[in-house]
Amino acid sequence: MTALSIGKIRAMSKEQWKELFVKNAIYIVILAIIAFIIISEPAFLSFTVFRNILTQSAVRLILAFGVGGIIITQGTDLSLGRSVGFAAVIAGSLLQRADYASRFYPDLVALPLVVPLLLACAVSAFFSAINGWVVAKFKIHPFLATLGMMITLYGVLSIYFASGAPGPQPIGGFDTRYTEFVIGSTFGIPHLVIYAAIVSVIVWVLWNKTTFGKNLYAVGGNPEAAKVSGVNVSKTIILVYIMAGVLYGIGGFLEAARIGSANNGTGFGYELDAIAACVVGGISFSGGIGKVSGAITGVLMFTIISYGMTFIGMDQYYQYIIKGAIIVAAVALDAKKYIKKT
Amino acid sequence: MIHKKWLRICMACLLLCALVSCRPAKPELGLFLYNEADPYILEFGRQIIEVAGASFMVHKFDAANSQPIQNEQIESWLRADTGVVIVNPVDRLGAYAVINRLRQLDVPVIFFNREPLPADMALWDEVWYVGAQAAQSGRMQAELVMNLFGNNPEQLNEYDRNGDGRIQTVLLKGEQGHQDAEIRTAEGLKAFEEKGFVIDVLALEVANWNQAQAYDTIGRVLRDHQDAMELVISNNDAMALGAINRLRQAGFFKDNNGNGQVDRADSSWLPVVGIDGLREAEEAIADGFLYGTVKNDSYSMAIAIAELAELIMGTRDSLSVAHTLMDGRYIWIDYLPFVSQQ
Numbered sequence: 209m210t211a212l213s214i215g216k217i218r219a220m221s222k223e224q225w226k227e228l229f230v231k232n233a234i235y236i237v238i239l240a241i242i243a244f245i246i247i248s249e250p251a252f253l254s255f256t257v258f259r260n261i262l263t264q265s266a267v268r269l270i271l272a273f274g275v276g277g278i279i280i281t282q283g284t285d286l287s288l289g290r291s292v293g294f295a296a297v298i299a300g301s302l303l304q305r306a307d308y309a310s311r312f313y314p315d316l317v318a319l320p321l322v323v324p325l326l327l328a329c330a331v332s333a334f335f336s337a338i339n340g341w342v343v344a345k346f347k348i349h350p351f352l353a354t355l356g357m358m359i360t361l362y363g364v365l366s367i368y369f370a371s372g373a374p375g376p377q378p379i380g381g382f383d384t385r386y387t388e389f390v391i392g393s394t395f396g397i398p399h400l401v402i403y404a405a406i407v408s409v410i411v412w413v414l415w416n417k418t419t420f421g422k423n424l425y426a427v428g429g430n431p432e433a434a435k436v437s438g439v440n441v442s443k444t445i446i447l448v449y450i451m452a453g454v455l456y457g458i459g460g461f462l463e464a465a466r467i468g469s470a471n472n473g474t475g476f477g478y479e480l481d482a483i484a485a486c487v488v489g490g491i492s493f494s495g496g497i498g499k500v501s502g503a504i505t506g507v508l509m510f511t512i513i514s515y516g517m518t519f520i521g522m523d524q525y526y527q528y529i530i531k532g533a534i535i536v537a538a539v540a541l542d543a544k545k546y547i548k549k550t
Numbered sequence: 551m552i553h554k555k556w557l558r559i560c561m562a563c564l565l566l567c568a569l570v571s572c573r574p575a576k577p578e579l580g581l582f583l584y585n586e587a588d589p590y591i592l593e594f595g596r597q598i599i600e601v602a603g604a605s606f607m608v609h610k611f612d613a614a615n616s617q618p619i620q621n622e623q624i625e626s627w628l629r630a631d632t633g634v635v636i637v638n639p640v641d642r643l644g645a646y647a648v649i650n651r652l653r654q655l656d657v658p659v660i661f662f663n664r665e666p667l668p669a670d671m672a673l674w675d676e677v678w679y680v681g682a683q684a685a686q687s688g689r690m691q692a693e694l695v696m697n698l699f700g701n702n703p704e705q706l707n708e709y710d711r712n713g714d715g716r717i718q719t720v721l722l723k724g725e726q727g728h729q730d731a732e733i734r735t736a737e738g739l740k741a742f743e744e745k746g747f748v749i750d751v752l753a754l755e756v757a758n759w760n761q762a763q764a765y766d767t768i769g770r771v772l773r774d775h776q777d778a779m780e781l782v783i784s785n786n787d788a789m790a791l792g793a794i795n796r797l798r799q800a801g802f803f804k805d806n807n808g809n810g811q812v813d814r815a816d817s818s819w820l821p822v823v824g825i826d827g828l829r830e831a832e833e834a835i836a837d838g839f840l841y842g843t844v845k846n847d848s849y850s851m852a853i854a855i856a857e858l859a860e861l862i863m864g865t866r867d868s869l870s871v872a873h874t875l876m877d878g879r880y881i882w883i884d885y886l887p888f889v890s891q892q
Contacts, residue, residue, distance in 0.1 A: 251629060264622055375726070380643030380667075391647075467618050468647030476616070518626035521609045 293475030295460020308381030329457030336453025429496025764792030790824030
């Protein structure tokens, strides 16, 4: 009898171990990669690297929150990158140094930073609201609705980009107030990290402490049930897209100054990085599941991996293979969890 | 049994890490390319690795045409023992952020292929540029043409097909507003004017550096000017080759005189000149189609870059005679004229 119960415990704990392992397989793999990086270059464990990783993650995180909210409602947003690009071009075109040779608006006065920021957010939110409206009213799959918006936005953005005084040329020579606001640091803390932290807190409150947040998860988990229990599904969907648009606007505003220039190709492909980070962070494509901490984890994982692999001098083509495999693995695990849920 | 297996896997991992972490004694050099999908840059990168590899451990990174990726690659790879980095910016304005970051870390930088703005070069004194001057390429093209037409503006030779003492010309421009395209075109025309040659511009067409677009463009030009054309000047080889393909279809470059080859003596031959010195262009010259090109001498640039890097690292006392530093920070490499030897 004793032997039997010991065997039972052993079997059980083995099962539990297995489940624990499967559940967290993706993190285990990522931790293994990080361990590998640290072993091959112990210098990776330094304050500078830590700070750089946080700084590089900042804009990505803000964008991931935007698309993350949409993913919770069972959606996706392919127009993210172009929206960020448009916001970057708008902000950049309005914030060039007075003495810069080829200004977009040659006679523009020095604007307070908040004006271009709000304008960038308003434009991004406007186009994003159209996405939300199309998805909510016409029941078009978000993949297609936002694919259309991605292409449309590129057209609009390129027309605006070409309309500046010097013609279609990269926009640079930014006002030092703007550059300092974005890439400067205070008490050793990079401003970008501070902004990302503030946005994280706001998004956490919105997702967890407001009616909008409750509706968001309800709509994402089961739109029919949400509707029956009195949630305005369309309004919730449009709101989450508008919120995403505002975040893209902020992201674009920060991105132009971070890169030091903006053009109509800025932001290209960012949607895929943001979506991948959300998925790895456990924001489920099947809807209704996802946490602020998940988005943070996902973004940090990707930044740490690409930073670390570049740090040890690994060819970027191997990095693509590893990142691609991680995304597929994350989705596979997500699907497994979903099957269990139903 | 299981324990043993895991033990073995761990040992293997450790061994792998140990192998990867072995760093050779040569100083480390980071090479950052804007886009390896550009064949010219791919080849250029290979040449730099070959030449600089003798005295440096070269780590190459491809930014896949994204300035933010390049910025992050530079930031991620840098470490305390980095001697010097070599950067081919994605966007010439992107150099601003790169220089600012490297100045903070006190890592000297050599730019190549895309010249940063003079104002950005002046941000710090540990910044160099190795490249070619666009003006020279335009002038060399003009010289090749003047040689062909007999070097005497008063009396043009048989290539002035209609004998009117003027050269009826079609110009293919790379890109509207692109610095190199504007300079090459303007300087070439200026060179003709200075020597007293009269150029009638039949058409000035923009084909975006692209072979297929030049093919289409020349098709349109031929409708109006097929019989009048005496010369095609292109801002690069790709467009020149596209033009030749279309011209061949329209009946140019035939062997009417029956000497068994395409050659200048034939009445259907038309001079076309390009810039870059692509391998396909050299073949077209050998086959008698392309009259000539002006070679953007990447191999000499690679040697100059390697020498400059050694000078900065203190492993070399002076540059070789061919590579003089202009204004303390520029090395200009001459273009090389390249024509068929018929």
